Amino acid sequence: xxxxxxxxxxxxxxxxxxxxxxxxxxxxxxxxxxxxxxxxxxxxxxxxxxxxxxxxxxxxxxxxxxxxxxxxxxxxxxxxxxxxxxxxxxxxxxxxxxxxxxxxxxxxxxxxxxxxxxxxxxxxxxxxxxxxxxxxxxxxxxxxxxxxxxxxxxxxxxxxxxxxxxxxxxxxxxxxxxxxxxxxxxxxxxxxxxxxxxxxxxxxxxxxxxxxxxxxxxxxxxxxxxxxxxxxxxxxxxxxxxxxxxxxxxxxxxxxxxxxxxxxxxxxxxxxxxxxxxxxxxxxxxxxxxxxxxxxxxxxxxxxxxxxxxxxxxxxxxxxxx
Numbered sequence: 001x002x003x004x005x006x007x008x009x010x011x012x013x014x015x016x017x018x019x020x021x022x023x024x025x026x027x028x029x030x031x032x033x034x035x036x037x038x039x040x041x042x043x044x045x046x047x048x049x050x051x052x053x054x055x056x057x058x059x060x061x062x063x064x065x066x067x068x069x070x071x072x073x074x075x076x077x078x079x080x081x082x083x084x085x086x087x088x089x090x091x092x093x094x095x096x097x098x099x100x101x102x103x104x105x106x107x108x109x110x111x112x113x114x115x116x117x118x119x120x121x122x123x124x125x126x127x128x129x130x131x132x133x134x135x136x137x138x139x140x141x142x143x144x145x146x147x148x149x150x151x152x153x154x155x156x157x158x159x160x161x162x163x164x165x166x167x168x169x170x171x172x173x174x175x176x177x178x179x180x181x182x183x184x185x186x187x188x189x190x191x192x193x194x195x196x197x198x199x200x201x202x203x204x205x206x207x208x209x210x211x212x213x214x215x216x217x218x219x220x221x222x223x224x225x226x227x228x229x230x231x232x233x234x235x236x237x238x239x240x241x242x243x244x245x246x247x248x249x250x251x252x253x254x255x256x257x258x259x260x261x262x263x264x265x266x267x268x269x270x271x272x273x274x275x276x277x278x279x280x281x282x283x284x285x286x287x288x289x290x291x292x293x294x295x296x297x298x299x300x301x302x303x304x305x306x307x308x309x310x311x312x313x314x315x316x317x318x319x320x321x322x
Contacts, residue, residue, distance in 0.1 A: 082141070082145075085149065088149060089105075092104075092105070092152055095297070096156055097152075102159060109151075111145075168219045168263065169218050169220060169243065170241060171217035171239060171243060171285050171294075172217065173215070173217050173264070173298065174298055175245075176215070176281060177212075180208050181207060181208040182208070183204065183206065186201070186204060187203060187293040187294065188200065188293075189201070200291075202284050203283050204295070206280055206283065207280045208270045208279060209279060210251050210270055211252075212279075212281075213266050214266070214267055214281055215264050215265060216245075216262065216267050217245055217297070218243070220239035220240065221237070222236075222256060222267075223238040225257050226257075227274075228274070230275045231248035231275075232249045232271065232275070233249070233251065233273045234247065235255060235268055237261065237267075242287055242288045245285055245286070246283065246286065247281060249270075249271055249273050249274050249276045249280060249281065249282050251272070252269040254266060254269070255268070285297050
């Protein structure tokens with residue numbers, strides 16, 4: 001017997017008669033069933049979407065993750081480019097312009113126009129606006145720095161034309177071929193490998209095989225070409241304009257005192273003479289007899305990237321060999 005079927009006793013007929021629901025009651029049940037079905041469907045969809053997501057949402061998540069990964073890669077590359085640009089600007093202001101007796105570029109000359117916030121307000125309307133704005137600002141910084149640096153180089157080139165003789169004499173290249181050496185020790189305070197004490201290392205140590213060619217880094221006259229205490233076989237070149245370069249621990253000396261040399265001339269070979277723990281070239285640049293950091297004087301034969309790498313190596317190298 002169907003439990004949903006209802007009956008009512010009729011005393012007039014002395015029978016149980018079936019009760020049929022009204023059309024309103026039927027409509028109410030149908031509506032209730034539809035509402036419950038819709039509610040259950042919506043609930044299932046919400047649970048499914050939050051648990052699994054739609055294919056479109058999954059695609060969007062993957063695309064968003066890929067975009068953020070690309071952003072991080074671009075940001076790291078931009079970091080490296082800005083670091084190289086910072087090294088170039090520092091060398092420009094503190095060496096090139098000092099050497100040419102020119103004033104450093106001012107902050108406003110290098111970074112004019114970068115404080116325009118109105119330009120970046122439109123970026124706030126874009127998705128991930130914070131990342132977009134930051135990357136755009138940093139790209140603008142790099143573009144502006146590159147533009148200002150190109151102007152500075154144009155000015156330096158004009159001045160260099162007026163000081164051609166001075167430029168040919170000032171040391172400005174690496175004394176050993178880039179492919180032939182490993183940076184062993186940088187400029188500054190280092191631990192002495194023989195005595196164990198801390199002392200000021202007045203040059204750079206280029207570790208290389210015995211016999212590796214050593215070249216003059218600027219035009220000049222041989223001032224010293226002899227064996228000296230501590231330095232072993234040593235050459236001092238006088239370049240004029242108060243500059244002297246020193247090349248020590250050589251296995252061979254190929255020049256004589258009083259000899260004129262040109263930048264790039266072969267003057268000696270790497271060795272391990274004097275107070276030395278292995279074959280290397282100890283190289284110094286001196287101005288008015290004061291030691292200078294040689295990394296500031298490599299501007300004619302290496303790229304900005306190579307220069308930045310050399311600065312990093314010189315800062316980190318701590319294995320003094322003399």
